[in-house]
Each structure stands twice: as structure tokens, then as C-alpha cells.
Amino acid sequence: MAASDGPLKGVKVLDLSRILAGPTCTQLLGDLGASVIKVENPASGGDDTRQWGPPYVADAEGNRSDLSAYYMSANRNKKSVAIDIATPEGQAEIKRLASHADILIENFKPGGLAKYGLDYNSLSQDLPGLVYCSISGYGQTGPNSSKPGYDLMAQGYGGVMSLTGDPDGAPMKVGVGISDVMCGMYAAVGILAALRHRDMTGEGQQIDLALVDSQVAWLINEGVNYLTSGNVPQRRGNGHPNIVPYEVYKTADGHVILAVGNDSQFRRFCDFIGHSDLADDPRFATNPARLEHRDALNAILRPALRSHNMDTVISELESRKVPVGPVQTLDQVFDTDQVDAREMQITMQAQPGEVNLIGNPLKLSRTPVTYRRAPPVFGADTDDILGAENPFED
Incomplete structure (x- = not known):
């Protein structure tokens, strides 16, 4: 199979999202072969996470690049284009790119893109087949729809923090931005379902996805424990709510x-x-x-x-x-034969130099994931994309 092949080869994604939930989704689609153009704001220097460091990748001279480890965790297999959507020129360029795209994903506040004519209702008039995924903190409807949403706030509002931590301690967040990551996973599933419908009917649609909704969804057994019993679950540290013994135990040396x-x-x-x-x-x-x-x-x-x-x-x-x-620390994790055998650590050549990334866990026997593009520096592909006849061409 050619390096550019994949199950989503030919699918074109216009990514107006930033930080983690949207980028997690679009990186997954990119790994599966989709062509992804990431739009970044030139006024702010691009995706917020470019500044969420250290650590950063340094170039051969030791100078810091704008590739923070946080940014790189969710932005491979994408092109980066700098476009200011607050300008008429930027809005026109987004509409042009959207006309070439199958999917548009964004995580602005509900209604935030309407003033630019880039909301679903505006774009779908001319692009009825567009699959348009909107990610927000609380969704496009409901009393909290206008509130900003961040992973930590979703973990708190959605209840998982009340279940996490020592029984006598404070509520505790999960060690990574799990609400964002899981929301990105749900987004990918929803997008593929909508794409399937589009391919059968020609009809696009909007996917309305909230961080809090996705977090409530993955309360799983503890959520249904409450709905079934009426008893509010309590923090149990590492203990399982329904199985004993099922937790972490100390040994003589670990x-x-x-x-x-x-x-x-x-x-x-x-x-x-x-x-x-x-x-x-x-x-x-x-x-x-x-x-x-x-x-x-x-x-x-x-x-x-x-x-x-x-x-x-x-x-x-x-x-x-x-x-x-x-229970392993990360140096132990990435030193295991299992991680090596499963290719869960990969190395790619980025513009500043070699970077180490986490591999994709999907193992498809016929159409495996591919790693075609390292995370791009800000605006790396702007000149190639602006005005290009086929902007999504790899």
C-alpha cells in the first residue's frame, strides 16, 4: 500500500478547532488517511497549545520552536494555514476551503461563527453535503450553552471528579485532559456516521457535541449505579465500586x-x-x-x-x-517490549528536527494508519494552500 493510502483516503477535513478535543478528532481522521487543513489565527500565533510548554522541540541551533509537546500530541497529519477569520478576506478563504471539504470541525462558542457567516446554517445553504461538527463546553442548546467549556470544568460539572481521589480527600481530576480526549473520540464516531449518511443520500448535517455531555456519557457503570439505586457514589480511591478485590496494593518494593x-x-x-x-x-x-x-x-x-x-x-x-x-511510570511504560511491539512510540521528522510521538492504537489489517506529516510549525503550508486549485492535495 502506498504511504498516502488509508481507509479515509480522499476525505477532506477543514479543521477550525484548537486545543485538544477537536484536534484529537482530526488527528485520528488524519491518521486514517484523511487530508486535514488546520486553520490557525495569525493574531494569536496559532493554536493556544503552541504556548503550553515547556517542553518544546528545539532546532539544530538549540532555538525553541513553536512545537510544544502538548501541541504535538494532537496535530500530526495536518497542514497549517494562517487565516484571520475576522477579516472579509479570511472569511472568503474559509468558504472557499469549505467548498472543497467533506467535513468542517470547529469549537467556537455557540453562535460565535455566525457573525462571520461561517456557522452551519450559513455554509449549508451553498454546501448542503457538508458534515459540520461543532464542539463546545455545554452544547448548542440548554441554559449553559453560552458558557465557556474547558476539560477541567467538564470533569467537575459532569461528575467524574466526585468519583476520583482518596475517600477522605478532595475531588480529583484525571491526570490528563480526558474529557477533551473522549469528546474528540465521540466526534470522530459522529463524523464518520454523518459521512456515511452523506455518501448514501447526499445530505450533510451538523453534529452538536458537548464536553459535558460526553463526560456524562462515560460515567458508565457509576452513572447507571446512581440511576438504578438512587445512591450517590462516593470516592473510593483506587477501589472498584462493584468488584473486590480490584484496586492498587502496595508490595515490598512497589x-x-x-x-x-x-x-x-x-x-x-x-x-x-x-x-x-x-x-x-x-x-x-x-x-x-x-x-x-x-x-x-x-x-x-x-x-x-x-x-x-x-x-x-x-x-x-x-x-x-x-x-x-x-503500576509503571512513563519511563518504564515507553521502555517496555510491549510498547515497542505495538508501535505505540513513533519518530517523525518535523521542520525543526526529529520528534517522538505516541502512536495510534488502531491496528487495521487491510488499511493501517499512516504517519505522513509531522506536526506543522505555525502557518507552514499557508503559501501552498491560499488560492490553490486543490488545497487538500497531499
Whole structure:
């Protein structure tokens, strides 16, 4: 297969988004073969995340580029064009690019593009087949639609922070911008569904996606636990709300994750720690019983596991087919044979020099993802795109 091939080869994406949710979506589409043009504001120096560092990539002379690690995490396989949409000339250029595009994605405040004539209602009059994805904090409707939205605010408003952290501690955010990332994933799914409909009917449509909505959607079992029982879930640290033992335990020299999903696994685990009697104790013999007596069980398990080193716990439990794994720091993660085998770290040649990036997790047997363009410096493709007869041509 040619390097430019992919399942979305020929699909053209005009990306008016910035920061993380929209760029996550468009990078995924780009990895799958779509041609992506990223529009950046010359008045601000481009995507906000270009300034969200250090670290930055330095050129051969050691000078800092505008490629922050944060920006690079979501902006490969894109061209960068500098266009000021506040000017009539910029608006005309966006409309021209949109006329070549299959998809437009933006994350302005609801109504923010209407004054430029770049909202869905304006563009769809001349471009009825355009798939137009709008990402915002709270969506295009509802009492909060005019409020700005950021990942941390979505995590707070949507409830996941109330579930995260130590039981007696403060609500805690997830360590990365997970609301943004998951919103970008939902956006990609919605776009592909709308593209399928467009290809069958010729009809484009607008996708209205909110950070908060997507965060509420991935409350998953804890959300439905509440809706079913009426009981507000509490923070349990690393403990699972429905399975015991299923959390992080300290060993003599590190931490392991124990994930005992059924009673037979629990019996084999008890055999390892020298407490076979626990599997027949009515307080612990079944998962519902273990859930009810979580604290009493952990009072036995924690000292037992601290008497072994991490490698011993992992090897012994793996041999007994009990789910277990290490808690690794990122230097350990990227040094593993597994990450290497799965190509989850990649190297690309960017304008300032070589950059290391995280690979795409999708492994398609017929149409694999491709890495064709390193994250671009600001406005790198402006001259090639402005006025080009085929601006999306790779």
C-alpha cells in the first residue's frame, strides 16, 4: 500500500478547532488517511497549545520552536494555514476551503461563527453535503450553552471528579485532559456516521457535541449505579465500586494492580497469599459479600501483599491465572517490549528536527494508519494552500 493510502483516503477535513478535543478528532481522521487543513489565527500565533510548554522541540541551533509537546500530541497529519477569520478576506478563504471539504470541525462558542457567516446554517445553504461538527463546553442548546467549556470544568460539572481521589480527600481530576480526549473520540464516531449518511443520500448535517455531555456519557457503570439505586457514589480511591478485590496494593518494593473478577480467581489468589480459608469465609466467598466487607478483607490482604516484592506477586499470580499487573511510570511504560511491539512510540521528522510521538492504537489489517506529516510549525503550508486549485492535495 502506498504511504498516502488509508481507509479515509480522499476525505477532506477543514479543521477550525484548537486545543485538544477537536484536534484529537482530526488527528485520528488524519491518521486514517484523511487530508486535514488546520486553520490557525495569525493574531494569536496559532493554536493556544503552541504556548503550553515547556517542553518544546528545539532546532539544530538549540532555538525553541513553536512545537510544544502538548501541541504535538494532537496535530500530526495536518497542514497549517494562517487565516484571520475576522477579516472579509479570511472569511472568503474559509468558504472557499469549505467548498472543497467533506467535513468542517470547529469549537467556537455557540453562535460565535455566525457573525462571520461561517456557522452551519450559513455554509449549508451553498454546501448542503457538508458534515459540520461543532464542539463546545455545554452544547448548542440548554441554559449553559453560552458558557465557556474547558476539560477541567467538564470533569467537575459532569461528575467524574466526585468519583476520583482518596475517600477522605478532595475531588480529583484525571491526570490528563480526558474529557477533551473522549469528546474528540465521540466526534470522530459522529463524523464518520454523518459521512456515511452523506455518501448514501447526499445530505450533510451538523453534529452538536458537548464536553459535558460526553463526560456524562462515560460515567458508565457509576452513572447507571446512581440511576438504578438512587445512591450517590462516593470516592473510593483506587477501589472498584462493584468488584473486590480490584484496586492498587502496595508490595515490598512497589505497587501492583489486582483485578479479581470472579470467585474462582479469588480462591486461587487466596492460595498464593497463604489464606486459603478466606475463600470459604461467608464474608468473602462471593463478590457481593466481599463488596459488603471490603474493609475487613483489605485489612487482611494489604499486609499479606506487602510481605512480597512486586515481581514475585506478578509472576505467582500470573501463573495462577489471576489478573495482576504493575503500576509503571512513563519511563518504564515507553521502555517496555510491549510498547515497542505495538508501535505505540513513533519518530517523525518535523521542520525543526526529529520528534517522538505516541502512536495510534488502531491496528487495521487491510488499511493501517499512516504517519505522513509531522506536526506543522505555525502557518507552514499557508503559501501552498491560499488560492490553490486543490488545497487538500497531499
